[in-house]
Amino acid sequence: xxxxxxxxxxxxxxxxxxxxxxxxxxxxxxxxxxxxxxxxxxxxxxxxxxxxxxxxxxxxxxxxxxxxxxxxxxxxxxxxxxxxxxxxxxxxxxxxxxxxxxxxxxxxxxxxxxxxxxxxxxxxxxxxxxxxxxxxxxxxxxxxxxxxxxxxxxxxxxxxxxxxxxxxxxxxxxxxxxxxxxxxxxxxxxxxxxxxxxxxxxxxxxxxxxxxxxxxxxxxxxxxxxxxxxxxxxxxxxxxxxxxxxxxxxxxxxxxxxxxxxxxxxxxxxxxxxxxxxxxxxxxxxxxxxxxxxxxxxxxxxxxxxxxxxxxxxxxxxxxxxxxxxxxxxxxxxxxxxxxxxxxxxxxxxxxxxxxxxxxxxxxxxxxxxxxxxxxxxxxxxxxxxxxxxxxxxxxxxxxxxxxxxxxxxxxxxxxxxxxxxxxxxxxxxxxxxxxxxxxxxxxxxxxxxxxxxxxxxxxxxxxxxxxxxxxxxxxxxxxxxxxxxxxxxxxxxxxxxxxxxxxxxxxxxxxxxxxxxxxxxxxxxxxxxxxxxxxxxxxxxxxxxxxxxxxxxxxxxxxxxxxxxxxxxxxxxxxxxxxxxxxxxxxxxxxxxxxxxxxxxxxxxxxxxxxxxxxxxxxxxxxxxxxxxxxxxxxxxxxxxxxxxxxxxxxxxxxxxxxxxxxxxxxxxxxxxxxxxxxxxxxxxxxxxxxxxxxxxxxxxxxxxxxxxxxxxxxxxxxxxxxxxxxxxxxxxxxxxxxxxxxxxxxxxxxxxxxxxxxxxxxxxx
Numbered sequence: 225x226x227x228x229x230x231x232x233x234x235x236x237x238x239x240x241x242x243x244x245x246x247x248x249x250x251x252x253x254x255x256x257x258x259x260x261x262x263x264x265x266x267x268x269x270x271x272x273x274x275x276x277x278x279x280x281x282x283x284x285x286x287x288x289x290x291x292x293x294x295x296x297x298x299x300x301x302x303x304x305x306x307x308x309x310x311x312x313x314x315x316x317x318x319x320x321x322x323x324x325x326x327x328x329x330x331x332x333x334x335x336x337x338x339x340x341x342x343x344x345x346x347x348x349x350x351x352x353x354x355x356x357x358x359x360x361x362x363x364x365x366x367x368x369x370x371x372x373x374x375x376x377x378x379x380x381x382x383x384x385x386x387x388x389x390x391x392x393x394x395x396x397x398x399x400x401x402x403x404x405x406x407x408x409x410x411x412x413x414x415x416x417x418x419x420x421x422x423x424x425x426x427x428x429x430x431x432x433x434x435x436x437x438x439x440x441x442x443x444x445x446x447x448x449x450x451x452x453x454x455x456x457x458x459x460x461x462x463x464x465x466x467x468x469x470x471x472x473x474x475x476x477x478x479x480x481x482x483x484x485x486x487x488x489x490x491x492x493x494x495x496x497x498x499x500x501x502x503x504x505x506x507x508x509x510x511x512x513x514x515x516x517x518x519x520x521x522x523x524x525x526x527x528x529x530x531x532x533x534x535x536x537x538x539x540x541x542x543x544x545x546x547x548x549x550x551x552x553x554x555x556x557x558x559x560x561x562x563x564x565x566x567x568x569x570x571x572x573x574x575x576x577x578x579x580x581x582x583x584x585x586x587x588x589x590x591x592x593x594x595x596x597x598x599x600x601x602x603x604x605x606x607x608x609x610x611x612x613x614x615x616x617x618x619x620x621x622x623x624x625x626x627x628x629x630x631x632x633x634x635x636x637x638x639x640x641x642x643x644x645x646x647x648x649x650x651x652x653x654x655x656x657x658x659x660x661x662x663x664x665x666x667x668x669x670x671x672x673x674x675x676x677x678x679x680x681x682x683x684x685x686x687x688x689x690x691x692x693x694x695x696x697x698x699x700x701x702x703x704x705x706x707x708x709x710x711x712x713x714x715x716x717x718x719x720x721x722x723x724x725x726x727x728x729x730x731x732x733x734x735x736x737x738x739x740x741x742x743x744x745x746x747x748x749x750x751x752x753x754x755x756x757x758x759x760x761x762x763x764x765x766x767x768x769x770x771x772x773x774x775x776x777x778x779x780x781x782x783x784x785x786x787x788x789x790x791x792x793x794x795x796x797x798x799x800x801x802x803x804x805x806x807x808x809x810x811x812x813x814x815x816x817x818x819x820x821x822x823x824x825x826x827x828x829x830x831x832x833x834x835x836x837x838x839x840x841x842x843x844x845x846x847x848x849x850x851x852x853x854x855x856x857x858x859x860x861x862x863x864x865x866x867x868x869x870x871x872x873x874x875x876x877x878x879x880x881x882x883x884x885x886x887x888x889x890x891x892x893x894x895x896x897x898x899x900x901x902x903x904x905x906x907x908x909x910x911x912x913x914x915x916x917x918x919x920x921x922x923x924x925x926x927x928x929x930x931x932x933x934x935x936x937x938x939x940x941x942x943x944x945x946x947x948x949x950x951x952x953x954x955x956x957x958x959x960x961x962x963x964x965x966x967x968x969x970x971x972x973x974x975x976x977x978x979x980x981x982x983x984x985x986x987x988x989x990x991x
Contacts, residue, residue, distance in 0.1 A: 271329040273337070289326055293318045410447055413440070418459035425466055434474070438500040441467045471500060479509055490591040498593050507598055514584065516606050518613040526569040528618045529562040529628070555688070559628050566618060566632045573614055574639040577606060578646060585652050600654055603647065607662035611640070615666055626681035633674070634734045637667060667738075674738045675747045678731055679754055685727050686758045689720055716767035716793060724763065725800060728755045732808060745815035748808050753825045760801070760829040764794060768836045775843040777850035784844055784851075784891075788898035791837055795900060798830055841907060848891060849914045855883045856922050865926050865933035881940040885947040888915070892950055905953060912948045912956045916963060919944060923967075934970040941967045 269275075270288050296318075417428055425437055432440065445467055448460045474493045481489035497506040538544060585599055592598040615636060622629040640663045648656035731751045739747045771787045805826050812819045859880035877885075891911070896904055919941075928934055945960040 271326055271333055273333065289322055290319055293322060407447075410443060413444060414447065414451070414456060414459045414463075417444075417462040418456055421458050421461060423462050425470075428462070428466075434470070435496050435499060438470060438474075438496045441470060442500050467500075471497070471505060474500075475505060475509055478506055479513065482510065482513060487587070487590045494592050503592070503594070503598075507592075507601055510598070511602055511605050514602070516602075516610045518610045523614070523617060526573050526614075527565065528569040529565045529621055529632075531621055531624050559625050559631075562622070562625070562628050563631045566622060566628070567635050569618065570632070570635050570639050574643050577611065578643045581606065581647065582652070589651075596652075596654060599652060600658060603654065603659055604662050607666055611663075612666045615670070619670060626677055626684065630674075630677060630681055630734060630738075633670060634737050637663075637737050640667075671738055671740060675735075675743075675750055678734065678747075679750055682727065682731060682751070682754050683758065686724065686763065689723055715770070716763055716790060718793065720763070721793060721797060724755075724759045725797075725804075728759070728804065731755075732804070736811070745812045745818045748811045749815075749818035749822050752805070752808055752812075752822045756801075756825040756829050761832065764797060765832060765836060768794065768833070768840060772836065772840040772843060775840065775847050777846060779847040779850075781851065781887075781890075784847055785894060787840055787844055788894050791840070792898040794833055794837065795898075798833065801826060801829070845907075845911055845914060848911060849918055852884055852887060852915055853918060853922075855887060856880050856918075859883050860922070860926075862926065865937055866929045876936075877939045877943040878936065881943050885943050888947045889950070892947075905951075908951045909953050909956055912951060912953070913959070915944075915948075916959055919963065920966075928970045934967065937970065938964065938967045 270285060413428065417423060425432065429437065429440060441463065444463045448456065448463045451460065474496050478490055478493040481493065494503065494506050497503050581603060584602060588598050589595045618632060619629060622632045644656060644659045644663055647654050647659050732748065735747050735751055736744060767790060771790050774783055775787060805822065812822055860878060864878045892908065895907055899907060928937055941964045945964055948960050949957055
């Protein structure tokens with residue numbers, strides 16, 4: 225069957241279906257198309273490639289294909305037929321043919337587009353190969369161009385090097401030429417000066433300004449020094465005479481102008497002298513005129529401390545007078561008064577020196593060509609002469625008391641450093657390192673001996689604080705030497721502790737001020753280890769030994785309280801030591817050896833204190849339990865637990881129990897206040913356990929009446945339990961709870977013990 229026959233068959237089937245549904249499928253003439261044949265739309269080729277360049281919508285495409293066929297079928301209806309009454313049958317065959325033809329065109333169009341795409345792809349591949357080839361050629365060309373430029377750069381560098389070398393040669397030749405002209409001119413001057421002796425500058429050089437004459441004579445002096453010949457003897461003598469006359473005349477003018485404060489003349493002469501000989505003579509005359517020396521009369525104006533005169537020598541056979549030992553408070557007050565006097569004198573002296581230097585800076589800045597250099601020499605002279613003399617006298621007067629000496633020395637260095645910083649600022653702006661070097665040269669002899677004086681002062685301080693009488697009798701004794709063989713108790717009071725730590729802090733502060741930067745780690749280590757030895761191993765440990773030695777079974781309550789208060793002080797001191805070690809750590813950690821020595825000294829002291837405290841706490845426990853035992857023995861009577869032997873029965877706790885509970889409460893408060901951390905719980909647990917054993921042994925001594933006495937016993941045991949419960953230790957509470965249960969055994973008949981022994985609570989009781 226051919227394709228046309230198949231299509232006709234399908235059309236007939238479609239028409240049959242339409243006929244069966246003609247009442248449903250009708251095309252209204254008025255709705256399908258207009259009656260005017262001219263309104264039929266023109267035919268468009270919807271399958272052209274141009275139609276697919278814009279956005280494709282399938283619905284619009286199908287409507288475009290079928291719109292003309294719909295209009296054509298509407299035109300085939302005879303005219304005058306009512307469109308609303310007679311429906312026209314729909315014929316699908318034209319549409320089928322239209323769609324089949326369109327599909328064929330679309331397939332053909334697709335094939336054409338694919339062919340064109342393949343063609344364009346082949347062209348692109350060819351163009352890509354051509355582009356890659358061109359890029360490779362350009363790369364080769366660029367490499368060649370780079371090599372050419374590199375060669376040009378190397379050539380340019382060579383040309384530049386040669387140009388610089390040629391320029392240097394030309395400059396050298398020009399300098400030699402100028403030098404030759406210079407030497408020729410000066411040799412002409414020398415020849416003229418060699419003609420006759422006694423020539424004046426006007427005769428030899430004509431009318432020259434004094435500045436030009438100074439330049440000429442300076443150069444002639446340099447040349448004549450090389451012409452040491454008999455033929456030039458006259459010229460050399462003339463040059464030296466003229467130079468001396470010029471220098472002397474200008475110096476005289478400068479000095480006279482300085483006396484009259486004619487700064488313009490001073491500036492002119494200073495410029496000439498600076499050009500002639502560098503200005504050394506001018507500067508020397510200026511500084512000498514200021515009078516930087518410090519005389520005795522001037523020193524009296526500052527009222528520095530003067531030591532008392534020595535006693536007159538004893539006559540033959542005369543006995544020295546007996547003087548009472550000095551009081552420590554008087555010694556300290558006298559030293560502080562002398563130190564205050566010296567500090568006032570230092571402040572006044574440094575203020576005067578600073579003011580005079582700044583005043584002279586105004587003159588120097590107006591007069592001299594190089595004011596900073598001139599002022600630097602003036603400052604060096606002031607430090608090396610005036611300040612050095614003042615430091616020598618004031619420290620020599622203070623050398624009789626090391627504390628006074630160190631305090632005065634420290635204040636001197638501080639005030640001098642402040643003055644150096646002021647001079648380094650505006651308006652002078654002299655380099656701080658330079659002016660500080662002047663101060664270092666003044667203090668170096670004293671800073672070298674500083675640490676020895678500081679350590680000696682600390683050693684004497686500890687002895688003086690411990691026993692002023694012994695310290696005054698033996699000024700050279702250290703604390704260990706003084707305390708060796710002494711049986712007297714040393715009590716480390718809060719005042720003594722504060723005084724010792726203040727002295728240590730003063731030493732650390734002075735160490736940073738008075739030590740050279742390279743010696744700070746070593747000096748700080750010496751101070752710290754001395755403090756650890758004298759205050760730590762000396763005072764603190766000796767104080768602990770004194771208190772511990774006084775503890776025994778017969779110790780009073782006050783002895784125990786003193787020990788705990790001492791422990792509290794020692795713990796506080798340990799914290800302060802740790803803090804001070806942290807303070808000095810930045811200064812000593814740069815020197816590993818000194819750092820480890822300080823760390824070892826601190827650690828050994830803390831371990832020693834822990835061992836001493838542990839031994840003391842054991843003796844305290846023994847003393848406390850002994851005191852409880854004495855309270856029970858003193859206040860407990862045989863009738864307490866056998867009330868039938870006395871009058872009316874009271875079921876309250878016994879007097880012995882009340883006294884013990886009061887003592888336990890006091891000790892609890894004391895321990896909680898003086899110990900810290902886990903030490904409180906450990907100590908209270910041991911105290912409670914030992915007291916429990918004591919109470920058990922105490923109960924066994926008495927006869928307990930089963931009717932009323934056992935109730936009194938239970939009241940006592942309850943009171944003991946309540947007093948220990950305040951400790952807040954669960955394990956100890958359980959032990960006292962068992963003790964209370966044990967008291968109830970006295971209420972049980974003997975035949976019931978076997979049955980009761982099987983209970984868990986009774987089996988917990990230790991024998």
